Amino acid sequence: MSDKVTTAEGQACLQGLLRTWFDFERQLSRVPIIQRLERGRFTLEDHRRLLCHLRQQVIEGARWITRGASSFDRDFADVRSLVIEHAREEHRDYEMLEADYVAAGGEREAILAAERNAGSEALHAFMMYRAGQPNPVDLIGAMWIIEGLGQKMAADWARRIDAATGGDGEHTRFMRYHGDNDDAHLDKLYALIDRLCRGEADRRAILRTARVVGRLYALQLEEVDHEPA
Amino acid sequence: MSVYITSTGHHLPGEPVDNARIEEVLGRVHGKPSRLKRRILEANGIQTRHYAIDAEHRTTVSNGEMAALAGRDCLERGYVPDPRLDMLSVATSQGDLVLPGFGSMVQAELGLPDLELHTSHGICSSSMMALKAAYTAIRAGEHGNALVVASELASRLFKASRFEAAGATPDFDAEFLRWMLSDGAGALLLEDRPRGPSLRIDWIRGISHADAFPVCMSVGRPNGRGRFASWQDYPSYAEAEADGALLIRQDVRLLDRLVKLGVDGLLRLIDEGRVRVDEVDHLLCHYSSHHFRGRIFDLLTQAGAAIPEKKWYTNLYTRGNTGCASLFIMLDEFLRSHELAEGETLLCFVPESGRFNNVYMHLTVVREDTP
Numbered sequence: 001m002s003d004k005v006t007t008a009e010g011q012a013c014l015q016g017l018l019r020t021w022f023d024f025e026r027q028l029s030r031v032p033i034i035q036r037l038e039r040g041r042f043t044l045e046d047h048r049r050l051l052c053h054l055r056q057q058v059i060e061g062a063r064w065i066t067r068g069a070s071s072f073d074r075d076f077a078d079v080r081s082l083v084i085e086h087a088r089e090e091h092r093d094y095e096m097l098e099a100d101y102v103a104a105g106g107e108r109e110a111i112l113a114a115e116r117n118a119g120s121e122a123l124h125a126f127m128m129y130r131a132g133q134p135n136p137v138d139l140i141g142a143m144w145i146i147e148g149l150g151q152k153m154a155a156d157w158a159r160r161i162d163a164a165t166g167g168d169g170e171h172t173r174f175m176r177y178h179g180d181n182d183d184a185h186l187d188k189l190y191a192l193i194d195r196l197c198r199g200e201a202d203r204r205a206i207l208r209t210a211r212v213v214g215r216l217y218a219l220q221l222e223e224v225d226h227e228p229a
Numbered sequence: 230m231s232v233y234i235t236s237t238g239h240h241l242p243g244e245p246v247d248n249a250r251i252e253e254v255l256g257r258v259h260g261k262p263s264r265l266k267r268r269i270l271e272a273n274g275i276q277t278r279h280y281a282i283d284a285e286h287r288t289t290v291s292n293g294e295m296a297a298l299a300g301r302d303c304l305e306r307g308y309v310p311d312p313r314l315d316m317l318s319v320a321t322s323q324g325d326l327v328l329p330g331f332g333s334m335v336q337a338e339l340g341l342p343d344l345e346l347h348t349s350h351g352i353c354s355s356s357m358m359a360l361k362a363a364y365t366a367i368r369a370g371e372h373g374n375a376l377v378v379a380s381e382l383a384s385r386l387f388k389a390s391r392f393e394a395a396g397a398t399p400d401f402d403a404e405f406l407r408w409m410l411s412d413g414a415g416a417l418l419l420e421d422r423p424r425g426p427s428l429r430i431d432w433i434r435g436i437s438h439a440d441a442f443p444v445c446m447s448v449g450r451p452n453g454r455g456r457f458a459s460w461q462d463y464p465s466y467a468e469a470e471a472d473g474a475l476l477i478r479q480d481v482r483l484l485d486r487l488v489k490l491g492v493d494g495l496l497r498l499i500d501e502g503r504v505r506v507d508e509v510d511h512l513l514c515h516y517s518s519h520h521f522r523g524r525i526f527d528l529l530t531q532a533g534a535a536i537p538e539k540k541w542y543t544n545l546y547t548r549g550n551t552g553c554a555s556l557f558i559m560l561d562e563f564l565r566s567h568e569l570a571e572g573e574t575l576l577c578f579v580p581e582s583g584r585f586n587n588v589y590m591h592l593t594v595v596r597e598d599t600p
Contacts, residue, residue, distance in 0.1 A: 004531075011533035015496050018532050022493035025486075026441035039443055 004190035013197040024214035042164040056116040062091035068131035097174040104171035119220025137196040141210030150178035234428040236418040237561035238303025245277035256389030269408040274519030278411035278549025280384040296380035297338035299414035315372035318347040318363040320355035320379040354581035356553035357588035380414035381552040395473040411549035415557025423597040431591040438585040445483040445582040492528040510573040
C-alpha cells in the first residue's frame with residue numbers, strides 16, 4: 001500500500017485520481033501545441049503563445065484556491081489552513097511567467113493585454129463555481145490535476161522547450177520553479193486525500209472535478225492554436 | 230467454452246553469451262568498443278542471452294527455423310499429433326523474408342498439414358495478439374486447438390556492419406537496443422480441454438494508445454528531417470541504409486510513458502473487477518530492463534496496488550529480452566521450474582513501446598487427472 005495514503009477510501013480515491021491523470025496525459029498528447037512540443041517542432045513563437053494562454057489560468061488559479069479556502073467551515077479548519085498556505089505560496093507566480101514571456105522576446109504590454117481564451121473562461125467559471133460550494137472537498141481533484149501539471153512542466157516541458165528553442169533556461173523559469181516546490185505540495189495533497197475522501201460520494205465528486213478540470217485544461221491548450229495570440 | 234494452455238516449448242540458439250562476449254559476436258562499430266554498452270547493461274540487468282548469428286555474422290539458425298524448433302518442442306511435450314492441429318498462429322517483429330507472412334514459413338518448416346493460419350505483426354505485443362487470435366478462435370468454437378509460436382531474430386540488426394553502413398558513430402537511440410535485444414522463440418499449445426496440470430486462460434485484454442503518442446520504437450523510419458517518411462521512399466535501399474533509416478531505434482525519452490500506461494491499464498482492470506491484486510499469486514511481466522521493474526513497482530505502490538516483489542517472476546536476466554518471444558519463453562521456464570497447485574493464478578503483462586500497446590492475460594492453474 002502507498003505509505004502516503006493510508007485509509008481504504010483514500011486508496012480507492014488515489015487509484016481513481018491516477019487513472020484520471022493518465023487519461024488526461026493522453027488528452028494532452030493529442031493537443032496540437034503539445035504534439036509539436038513532444039515532436040520537437042516547437043518554436044519560440046509557440047512558447048510565447050503558450051505562456052500568454054497559460055497566464056490567465058495561473059492568475060485565476062490563486063483566486064479559486066482562496067475562495068475554496070473560505071468555503072470550508074470550522075469542521076474543516078485544518079484543511080482551510082493548508083489551502084490558504086498553498087494559495088499564499090502561489091498567488092503571484094504569474095509575475096514569473098510574465099518575465100519568461102519577455103525573456104522569450106515578447107512585449108510585456110502584449111501579455112498584459114491578453115484575455116482568457118475560451119478554455120480558460122470555462123475552467124475559471126467552473127472552478128469559481130465549485131469553490132463557492134460549502135465544504136468543497138472535490139477541489140482536491142482540481143489540485144491533483146494542476147499540481148500534476150506543475151510537475152510535468154518542470155520535469156518534461158521546460159527541457160523540451162529549451163531544447164527546441166535553443167534556450168538556456170532563461171525563458172522557462174516559471175515551469176522549472178514549479179518542480180522545486182511541487183514535491184512538498186503533492187505530499188500535502190496525499191494528506192488531504194486521506195482527510196477529505198471519507199466515502200463513495202466524496203470520491204465520485206473528487207474524481208468528477210478532476211476529470212472536468214483536465215478536460216477544460218486540455219480545451220484551454222487547444223485554444224492556443226484557435227485564437228489569435 | 231474455456232481455453233487451456235496444455236503444453237509449452239522454447240528454443241534459445243547456441244550457447245549463452247555473457248556481457249563480456251557481446252561485442253565478440255555483434256562486432257565493434259568502426260573497430261572501436263562501445264562507450265554506452267556498460268551503462269545500458271547496468272540498467273537492464275541482463276547477464277546472458279543467445280544469438281542466432283556467430284562471430285563471423287553467419288546466421289546459425291533462421292527465424293523460421295527457431296520458431297519451428299520451439300513449436301516442435303511444445304508439440305512433443307503435448308498430446309496433439311500434427312495432423313490433428315487446427316490452427317497455427319505466429320508472431321515475430323521481423324521474419325526472414327519481408328513477404329510472405331512469417332506464419333507460412335513456420336508452417337512449412339514444421340510440416341503441419343491443412344490448418345488455419347494467422348500471422349500477427351508488431352513488436353513485443355505481437356505474440357499476445359497471435360495468442361488472442363488463437364484463443365478467440367477456440368472460444369468461438371471454430372477450432373479445438375491451436376499452436377501459437379513467437380520468435381525473434383533481432384541480432385541481424387545489430388551487426389557492426391549495419392551501423393558502419395549508416396555512417397558515423399550511432400547515436401544513443403540507435404545503439405540502445407543493441408544491448409537490450411537478443412534471439413529466441415517460445416511456443417504454447419492451446420486446447421479446449423485441460424491435460425493434466427494446465428493453465429486456463431481466463432481472459433486476454435489489449436489496450437493500445439497509438440492515437441495519443443508518437444512512435445517510440447521503429448525500423449524503417451528515417452531519423453531527422455529529410456525528404457522521406459519511410460525507408461521505401463528512397464530511390465534505392467542502399468540510400469535508405471546509408472541514411473540510417475534501417476537502424477532499429479528507441480526514443481528512450483518516451484519510455485516512461487509506457488510505464489505509466491502499463492500501470493494505468495492495470496488500474497483499469499482492477500476497476501473492472503478482472504484483477505484483484507491480493508489474489509494474484511504470480512506476476513510474469515515482460516519488462517525490457519531491470520530499470521523499469523523498479524519504476525513499475527514504485528508506481529503500483531503509489532497507487533496502493535502493489536504486487537509483492539516475491540510474486541514477480543522473470544528470466545530476463547539469463548535468457549535476455551527476446552521481444553515478442555519473451556513472455557512465452559518466460560512462461561515455459563516458469564512452468565518447468567515451479568510446482569503449481571490447483572487454483573493458483575498468474576497475471577501476465579506485455580507492454581510494447583513501439584507505439585504503446587499493452588496486453589494483459591490472466592491464467593488459473595487447473596488439473597485434470599486423466600489426460
